[in-house]
Amino acid sequence: MKLVYFAWVRERVGRTDEDLDLPDGIATVADLVRWLKGRGEEYAYAFENEAIVRAAIDHVHVKPDAPVLGAREIAFFPPMTGG
Amino acid sequence: MKLVYFAWVRERVGRTDEDLDLPDGIATVADLVRWLKGRGEEYAYAFENEAIVRAAIDHVHVKPDAPVLGAREIAFFPPMTGG
Amino acid sequence: MTSTIRIQAEGFEIAAEAAALTTGRADIGAVIAFTGLCRDEGGRLSALELEHYPGMAEAELARIAAQAEERWPLMGLTIIHRFGKIAPGEEIVLVLTASAHRRAAFEAAEFLMDYLKTHAPFWKREHLKDGTVGAWVEAKSGDDLAAERWA
Amino acid sequence: MTSTIRIQAEGFEIAAEAAALTTGRADIGAVIAFTGLCRDEGGRLSALELEHYPGMAEAELARIAAQAEERWPLMGLTIIHRFGKIAPGEEIVLVLTASAHRRAAFEAAEFLMDYLKTHAPFWKREHLKDGTVGAWVEAKSGDDLAAERWA
Numbered sequence: 340m341k342l343v344y345f346a347w348v349r350e351r352v353g354r355t356d357e358d359l360d361l362p363d364g365i366a367t368v369a370d371l372v373r374w375l376k377g378r379g380e381e382y383a384y385a386f387e388n389e390a391i392v393r394a395a396i397d398h399v400h401v402k403p404d405a406p407v408l409g410a411r412e413i414a415f416f417p418p419m420t421g422g
Numbered sequence: 423m424k425l426v427y428f429a430w431v432r433e434r435v436g437r438t439d440e441d442l443d444l445p446d447g448i449a450t451v452a453d454l455v456r457w458l459k460g461r462g463e464e465y466a467y468a469f470e471n472e473a474i475v476r477a478a479i480d481h482v483h484v485k486p487d488a489p490v491l492g493a494r495e496i497a498f499f500p501p502m503t504g505g
Numbered sequence: 506m507t508s509t510i511r512i513q514a515e516g517f518e519i520a521a522e523a524a525a526l527t528t529g530r531a532d533i534g535a536v537i538a539f540t541g542l543c544r545d546e547g548g549r550l551s552a553l554e555l556e557h558y559p560g561m562a563e564a565e566l567a568r569i570a571a572q573a574e575e576r577w578p579l580m581g582l583t584i585i586h587r588f589g590k591i592a593p594g595e596e597i598v599l600v601l602t603a604s605a606h607r608r609a610a611f612e613a614a615e616f617l618m619d620y621l622k623t624h625a626p627f628w629k630r631e632h633l634k635d636g637t638v639g640a641w642v643e644a645k646s647g648d649d650l651a652a653e654r655w656a
Numbered sequence: 657m658t659s660t661i662r663i664q665a666e667g668f669e670i671a672a673e674a675a676a677l678t679t680g681r682a683d684i685g686a687v688i689a690f691t692g693l694c695r696d697e698g699g700r701l702s703a704l705e706l707e708h709y710p711g712m713a714e715a716e717l718a719r720i721a722a723q724a725e726e727r728w729p730l731m732g733l734t735i736i737h738r739f740g741k742i743a744p745g746e747e748i749v750l751v752l753t754a755s756a757h758r759r760a761a762f763e764a765a766e767f768l769m770d771y772l773k774t775h776a777p778f779w780k781r782e783h784l785k786d787g788t789v790g791a792w793v794e795a796k797s798g799d800d801l802a803a804e805r806w807a
Contacts, residue, residue: 345709346779347792398712400775414709414777418795421706421737421778422692422749422769429556429628430641481561483624497558497626501644504555504586504627505541505598505618519689520671531696531744537765538670538689544756545682593682605695608802611766614688618758651759 340407344385345416348392351385352415361407368394369403371413385415393418423490427468428499431475434468435498444490451477452486454496468498476501506574507581507603510566512557514589517599526581526603533580535607537614539600545593551634553642555588555597558626562586569620573602576616577609584617586627616655623652657725658732658754661717663708665740668750677732677754684731686758688765690751696744702785704793706739706748709777713737720771724753727767728760735768737778767806774803 343356365371372389375382386392394401395414407413426439448454455472458465469475477484478497490496507526511517519538527533543553566584573582581603591597600617604610623644631639658677662668670689678684694704717735724733732754742748751768755761774795782790 343709345777346707346781395709395712395777398709398715400716414712416709416777417779417792419774419777420780420793420795421708421776422773426558428558428626429630478558478561478626481558481564483565497561499558499626500628500641502623502626503629503642503644504557504625505622518671519674520669523670523691527693527745529745531694532698533693534695536689536691536693538687538691539758539762540674540687540689541758542678542684542687543682544685547683594678594680607690607692607769611690611762611769615758615762618762 340410341412343412343414345414347417348385348415351381353381366406366408367403368396368401368405368407368413371407372403372415391418392416423493424495426495426497428497430500431468431498434464436464449489449491450486451479451484451488451490451496454490455486455498474500506579507583508570508574509583509585510563510570511585512559512562512566513585513587516587516596517585519599519601522583522585522599522601526583526601530580532605533603534605535610536581536601536603537610539598539614539618540596541598541618543591543593543595543597546631549634550593550631550639551636552590552592552632553597554590554630554632556628556630557586557588561626565625566621569617569624572620573613573617577602577604577613579604579609579613582613582617584621586621586625588627590632619648619651619655622648657730658734659721659725660734660736661714661721662736663710663713663717664736664738667738667747668736670750673734673736673750673752677734677752681731683756684754685756686761687732687752687754688761690749690765690769691747692749692769694742694744694746694748697782700785701744701782701790702787703741703743703783704748705741705781705783707779707781708737708739712777716776717772720768720775723771724764724768728753728755728764730755730760730764733764733768735772737772737776739778741783770799770802770806773799
């Protein structure tokens with residue numbers, strides 16, 4: 340599965356994207372975040388305030404309880420500040 | 423005193439403007455309208471629905487009870503349809 | 506504040522008017538340009554003819570503009586209203602508002618248009634495709650209600 | 657309905673974009689052009705840098721535009737959002753709405769801007785006059801509240 344990161348989430352994680360094989364038991368975006376936080380300090384820092392980081396699956400905004408099954412690309416980013 | 427007319431009020435009165443000496447006893451715009459209506463059919467027609475005709479004294483919108491004393495120019499016109 | 510009010514027979518250039526408000530400054534975050542156009546009403550009209558009250562029209566637009574400036578933190582404001590015969594598809598009116606943030610610019614532009622429709626001494630009459638002169642356009646009660654929102 | 661959505665590094669011409677919506681038709685009565693500009697924040701900023709999520713940004717603007725079209729009787733709609741480094745005084749975003757009457761055009765333009773601010777995947781960071789890279793701009797709770805008005 341492809342993960343992509345933007346703005347300060349990207350800076351904290353230290354990469355723009357990565358391909359990861361998820362272990363069993365990761366059903367939702369929230370599960371994925373919990374697992375990522377255990378992978379290293381950079382992830383723990385990026386997701387230290389889980390409530391603020393937003394997610395999108397295949398270019399569509401989703402909530403933490405969204406299922407990740409079948410996702411091709413999951414993105415994490417701060418609240419948007421366009422316009 | 424100068425009176426000016428616009429749009430269908432002008433068409434009904436049959437003139438764009440006129441200079442009139444008002445008789446005694448005309449204190450307000452409403453008094454003026456009542457007096458004008460007695461001056462001929464064209465005025466009676468223009469002001470047949472008094473509630474709809476608007477007035478301005480010296481370029482400022484006024485209500486029927488506005489005093490005419492000191493006015494240089496009084497205008498009568500239909501509701502505005504600009505913009 | 507840059508404030509421009511013009512009543513004219515000629516058309517106008519939105520881009521030039523917007524540039525006049527914003528060029529050379531970096532404190533403006535939002536510009537609204539409202540353009541009112543002449544519709545042909547389903548092909549019925551050949552033109553709208555706009556009559557106005559010279560002198561009062563300028564004074565009334567200036568009063569409406571001053572109210573908007575008092576009410577919102579504007580950094581620029583432009584009102585251009587045309588008179589005379591205007592063909593379908595042509596511009597009738599331009600209202601520009603500039604502010605640091607979008608809400609003030611949006612609200613001021615809506616206020617200006619609502620007041621202009623109900624307070625500025627302009628009257629429209631229809632010219633029909635068959636060559637005849639049609640009716641005077643009637644004022645809409647919806648426009649009065651819109652203006653009352655700001656009272 | 658004429659609907660144009662572009663995400664680009666280059667600037668844009670409001671007049672050309674407005675003409676693309678209105679030229680050759682006579683049923684449009686109102687056009688709103690909202691332009692969002694880069695402010696220097698009291699002389700502090702040398703630029704804003706806009707990062708975006710390619711692919712999702714286009715998809716999200718298309719979704720927001722479709723919602724506006726469903727909600728208001730629009731005859732044309734344009735959204736252009738820039739990315740990259742933008743200097744104070746330059747344009748960041750353009751939203752155009754066209755309708756027969758002004759209320760629909762005003763409401764749709766406000767809706768589009770409120771949703772764009774809170775839903776379109778763009779992020780701004782400051783570049784300071786002293787040559788350093790400043791902070792990421794924080795989302796405003798006021799923008800969330802503005803977007804919730806339409807829910």
